Amino acid sequence: MTLVLGVPGWPGHLAGQHVDVRLTAADGYSTQRSYSLAAPDHGARVELTVQVVTDGEVSPFLARDLAVGDPVELRGPVGGWFVWRPGQPQRVLLLAGGSGVVPLMAMVRARHESGSAAPMHLVYSVRTPTDVFYAEELRQRADQDDGLRVTVVHTREAPAGAERAAHRLDAADLAALVWPEADDVLTFVCGPTAFVDAVSDALVSLGYDAGAIRTERYG
Amino acid sequence: MDIVTPGFRGRARDSSQHLPPGQYLVHDFPVLSAGPTPYVDTDEWAFTVTTETGERRTWSWRDLMALPQETPTVDLHCVTKWSKLATTWRGVSLDVLLEDVESAADFVLARSYGGYTTNLPLEDLLDGQAWIVHEFDGEPLAPAHGGPARLWSRTCTCGSPPSGSTGSTCSPTTSRASGSSWATTSTATRGASSATPATERPRWCSPGSAGAGRSWSPGATSHRPR
Numbered sequence: 001m002t003l004v005l006g007v008p009g010w011p012g013h014l015a016g017q018h019v020d021v022r023l024t025a026a027d028g029y030s031t032q033r034s035y036s037l038a039a040p041d042h043g044a045r046v047e048l049t050v051q052v053v054t055d056g057e058v059s060p061f062l063a064r065d066l067a068v069g070d071p072v073e074l075r076g077p078v079g080g081w082f083v084w085r086p087g088q089p090q091r092v093l094l095l096a097g098g099s100g101v102v103p104l105m106a107m108v109r110a111r112h113e114s115g116s117a118a119p120m121h122l123v124y125s126v127r128t129p130t131d132v133f134y135a136e137e138l139r140q141r142a143d144q145d146d147g148l149r150v151t152v153v154h155t156r157e158a159p160a161g162a163e164r165a166a167h168r169l170d171a172a173d174l175a176a177l178v179w180p181e182a183d184d185v186l187t188f189v190c191g192p193t194a195f196v197d198a199v200s201d202a203l204v205s206l207g208y209d210a211g212a213i214r215t216e217r218y219g
Numbered sequence: 220m221d222i223v224t225p226g227f228r229g230r231a232r233d234s235s236q237h238l239p240p241g242q243y244l245v246h247d248f249p250v251l252s253a254g255p256t257p258y259v260d261t262d263e264w265a266f267t268v269t270t271e272t273g274e275r276r277t278w279s280w281r282d283l284m285a286l287p288q289e290t291p292t293v294d295l296h297c298v299t300k301w302s303k304l305a306t307t308w309r310g311v312s313l314d315v316l317l318e319d320v321e322s323a324a325d326f327v328l329a330r331s332y333g334g335y336t337t338n339l340p341l342e343d344l345l346d347g348q349a350w351i352v353h354e355f356d357g358e359p360l361a362p363a364h365g366g367p368a369r370l371w372s373r374t375c376t377c378g379s380p381p382s383g384s385t386g387s388t389c390s391p392t393t394s395r396a397s398g399s400s401w402a403t404t405s406t407a408t409r410g411a412s413s414a415t416p417a418t419e420r421p422r423w424c425s426p427g428s429a430g431a432g433r434s435w436s437p438g439a440t441s442h443r444p445r
Contacts, residue, residue: 024221029229031241032300057230057243071222081253193250197363200255210255211334217250 001063002038005046007074012041015106016083016188016216019048019076023058033058036102036190036216037077040110046074049133051099082188082216086114090186093178094122095169095199097191100218101133104190108138112145121149123177125169125195128157151177169195171202182208190216237294242302248355249301250363257333261367266351270322278316283368286311289350293373308371310352313344329370339372348373 017037024030038049052063066072084092084107092111094104101124111120126132132152142150153173158166164173179185187208189196196217204210230243238244261280268276278286289312295303327344330336343349349372353360360366 023224023227023229025227025229026223028221029240030221031229031243034299061227065226066224067226070225072224073222193363197250197256204255210257213255215252215254217252 001050001052003048003050003062003066005048005072005074007044007046010044010046011077012043013037013046013077014083014085015040015110016103017077017079017106018103019046019074019078021048021058021062022073022075023061024073031057032073032075034078037106038102038109039106040113049099049102049105082190082214084110084186084188086110086116086118088186089118090184091179092118092120093185093187094120095187095189095191096122096124097169097195097199098126098131098218099133100189100191100195100216102190103216104188105134105138107188108141108148108150111148112141117147119147119149121151121178123151123153123169123174125153125155125191127155129154129159169199169202171205174199174202175206178203178206180206182206185212187213188216189213191218193217237304238302239296242296242300245301245303248303248364249297249299251297251299252333252363253335254333256362257331258362259332259367264367266316266368268317268320270320271324272321274321276320280367283311283351283353286315291350291371291373307356308350308352309354309357310350310368310371312347313349313351313370314347316351317345331365331369343372 015037018034019037020032020034022030022032035048035050037046039047050059050062052059054060082103092107094107096104101122104122104124108120108122110116111118122138124132124138129152132138138150138152141148153164153169154162154166155168156166158164182203185208187203189199189203191199196215200210200213200215203213264280266278266283288309290307290309292305292307295306297303322341325341326338327341328336328338349370351368352371353366353368355361355364360369
């Protein structure tokens with residue numbers, strides 16, 4: 001679910017950053033959660049993609065109950081490490097597990113909007129073909145944007161006719177997919193902890209510099 | 220004044236009566252870090268304290284194990300809103316490690332394997348408030364959680380991480396959300412390898428990461444939920 005918020009005076013943000021959303025009930029109770037910004041800076045229009053956690057306290061409310069015009073509190077942008085700036089010339093390797101694609105999508109979009117020529121490869125791991133966020137837009141970007149490559153891999157159910165049987169992304173997959181030269185590649189890994197651990201350990205084993213791998217874990 | 224979001228009630232409070240307002244209970248153990256997990260062999264592991272005069276003291280793993288061990292049990296209330304109750308740790312108090320260290324510093328720069336650093340007041344490390352821990356719930360501390368050993372402090376510290384790692388920041392401007400009477404434990408520092416008393420006043424929240432300068436925007440309104 002993508003939520004578009006109007007935030008007068010928004011100071012701008014970088015692809016990869018997130019915000020804290022705070023909800024307060026009439027009785028004064030309040031809670032907050034962090035959500036990644038799904039799009040590059042578009043002034044006062046701030047876009048969040050929220051994965052609904054069925055028994056969650058905040059995400060089901062945002063997805064089902066929040067009405068157009070309702071106020072929420074927002075704090076951000078947050079994060080100075082897990083960010084990509086369109087001026088950076090290095091190759092960019094993006095590895096997404098599930099909803100971890102959101103901040104990486106902001107980077108794909110920022111690359112498109114800025115006309116950056118930095119080679120970028122998004123490897124996106126999903127359970128089944130129907131779990132792909134931004135599927136149509138990703139197809140379009142991959143078709144139209146020179147230097148952008150998008151690879152979707154499946155962990156539970158591969159599409160009919162797929163060469164790769166469904167399984168979790170492993171070192172052998174990565175060896176075949178990613179740039180072999182590990183120098184000078186900006187690497188961003190985002191997803192559930194098990195995904196981030198497996199992928200970043202595999203990259204280190206392939207010779208990627210641990211200090212150049214930036215990770216963001218969900219839970 | 221808080222902005223009330225119409226229709227938001229939050230979870231039934233009675234199921235979370237042991238939690239500070241706005242926190243949710245986890246039974247797993249979230250991992251918060253900015254990069255790949257460092258795997259450090261205990262044969263190579265060392266903990267070093269360097270003072271402002273350059274004096275160094277180093278403990279090997281064997282040295283650490285030979286020191287008096289304590290087993291603090293605490294509730295964790297992370298700034299990212301998860302809470303984990305009654306966690307038990309085992310390790311060596313910083314009071315023991317810093318006992319013979321001469322320093323006039325007010326602040327400490329803690330540096331971990333993997334390059335992560337954080338700043339905190341020296342007073343937050345003393346008087347039974349911080350340990351180098353190496354066991355969690357009776358098991359050796361896992362690398363993902365900072366194993367083989369990590370710095371562990373009871374105090375709410377506003378460490379500024381080099382990352383967007385959401386768990387490692389603590390913003391004074393948001394303390395209201397969790398109730399100011401509740402201590403928030405930073406779990407950001409992992410695998411502490413050295414603690415360097417710094418003489419300069421540290422920068423708590425750097426621009427670009429979560430910081431005191433970022434205030435809540437009350438005017439955000441939903442345009443188009445779908």
